[in-house]
Amino acid sequence: MSKATLRDVSEAWERLRLQPVQAMHEVFELACQALALGHPTLACEILREPSRQSDSPAQLRYTAALAQARIGGYREAEGLLAGLLRETLPESLRIDALSLAGRIAKDQWARTAEGTQRDALGELALQRYQAAWEATGNAFPGINTATLLALTGRYAAARELALRVRELASRDDGTQEGHWRSATLGETCVLLGDWDAAAQHYADAVRACGRQVGHLASMRRQIKLIGRSIALPASVMKALAAPQVVVFAGHMIDAPDCTAARFPASLETTVAKAIEERLESLQAGFGYASAACGADLLFCEAMLARGAELHLTLPFDASDFLATSVAFAGAHWVERFRAVCDRASSISYGVRERFLGDEALYTFAADLMQGAALLHARQLETEPLLLTVIDNDSVLRAGGTGHTMKNWSGLGLRCKVIELGTLRRAQPDQTVGNVSIVAPQVALRSTAVRREVHSMLFADVVGYSNLAEEDTPAFLLNFLGAIALIVRNSERQPDFVNTWGDGLFMVFDSVQDAADFALRLRDAVRETDWQQHGLPAGTSIRIGMHTGPVFPALDPLVGRPSFFGSHVVRAARIEPITVPGSVFVSAELACVLAASGDARFTTDYLGVQPLAKGFGQAALYRLRRCNEAE
Secondary structure (H helix, E strand, C coil): CCCCCHHHHHHHHHHHHCCCCCCHHHHHHHHHHHHHCCCHHHHHHHHCCHHHCCCCCHHHHHHHHHHHHHCCCHHHHHHHHHHHHCCCCCHHHHHHHHHHHHHHHHHHHHCCCCCHHHHHHHHHHHHHHHHHHHHHCCHHHHHHHHHHHHHCCCHHHHHHHHHHHHHHHHCCCCCCCHHHHHHHHHHHHHHHCCHHHHHHHHHHHHHHHCCCHHHHHHHHHHHHHHCCCCCCCHHHHHHCCCCEEEEEEECCCCCCCCCCCCCCHHHHHHHHHHHHHHHHHHCEEEEEECCCCCHHHHHHHHHHHCCCEEEEEECCCHHHHHHHHCHHHCHHHHHHHHHHHHHCCEEEECCCCCCCCCCHHHHHHHHHHHHHHHHHHHHCCCCCEEEEEECCCCCCCCCCHHHHHHHHHHCCCCEEEEEHHHHHHHCCCCCCCCCCCCCCCCCCCCCCCCCEEEEEEEEEEECHHHCCHHHHHHHHHHHHHHHHHHHHHCCCCCCEEEEECCEEEEEECCHHHHHHHHHHHHHHHHHCCHHHHCCCCCCEEEEEEEEEEEEEEEECCCCEEEEECHHHHHHHHHHHHCCCCCEEEEHHHHHHHHHHCCCCEEEEEEEEEECHHHCCEEEEEEEEECCCCC
């Protein structure tokens, strides 16, 4: 079993992608490692171009389809599978391809509202699994066929088939890896109601998986789906426990000039030990945090000591972050900050630009961090948890520990607290401040206008440039009129609206309002017969969106408020590469939307794509409602 970490895979991929000719076997191996580690988004990235090459191996294309399926990219996965299933494949790969086709239909069935469409997807999934089972007699499609029978209400047939599959899997003929064989046996026991045996088999599967939590996520997804139709005891899911995803927020060490102790330096060892003990009890495997001096860095160091993944989010430029949140506590904290950054699995930023005195950037970074953890936990089929080191008497500050804790609790998610006041009272002989430290003086730029975080929407009409002159009045009256009607009927109006030609620019204070409007606009365009309104058939719209900090200011040319900054430009550069009839959004919007807890919406990862007009590249997602197919 590979002992590669996410950082190993990411760094190897960065080196490999720069080579003019990439070796297929190396690309394939990296993608398999990313999948096993529970990062199908990275696997999709690694295989995106190789899987499109005519000479790419069938196994590589299957793995690309599997990665897409795990992130909800069913359209891409089905396209790859369709090509594969037209070829002559080795039996084991054909089993996998047919079974994956069944899994895609099953996943779509699971997220479709009750009705004829859902019933049809259930039958399609069953047919695909049955075809693989009948053609091969392999236990993998066999157990999936049995489970689909149970999920569609045919319990007697499900139990009968589960008995046959259990007997087949018990022979251990070497056709299944150890963790999948144990999972198959566990699933047969679930369908047969043998709970103790099911829990034992699943515990065996977890041990066999080791660090391959991506495979464990697939097992958890399956058992959670079964739990919708069959009442399962808690012991079964407990046996499939995944490493905990932990979001962290904690106070900084007290500044040299502080007059009232909150987190004095004398408490560092005590807090470090408390964090280590909590992480051990939680079996933490993935951490999301910032890297300020004090509690943040203690958490980061503890996660790295565990061999866990650590994902850092800095609110702005690293040099400004050092000046505001690390250096005042002394040079040794700066060294620890750099050491943590050197070993972190990933580092992301709220903005790459300077701080400029904008406190809103701290809140934005906190929301991004929480959203990223929620999206990762969703892929792992688990629920993240917030761990805080907090003084309950401290003042609530935007983007601070208290703010993060309040937002997280508002989502109804679990939170574990290490309370500094309790620790201080247990160690009363503490000093206040660190008067021997001389903090370095660093000049920080500022601006008169403060940035605010908003969600921005850009849209344009596909084919507008081909409209005849006589079609222009119909466009103005009907197309823009339909958009105006949506705006008027919105419960909360956008903060800003502007149009030019076929272009539309809107700014929203709330990411939920932005998402709701974008999907209603998409649907209105999709569902309208534009020929009846004097416009060409197939008239469509592209919608691109981004959330980020922008400058609100009066436009001196037109004399009205507007919004400016690099994040407005980033939003504008997403729209031209959007597939007509879809809504593409930035990773920042996807994270902030996830952190909002709004269950009406979800996003599907599309990969890192080049933005329009040479504006670099960015990770993009497709926005949709939770109850609609891709």
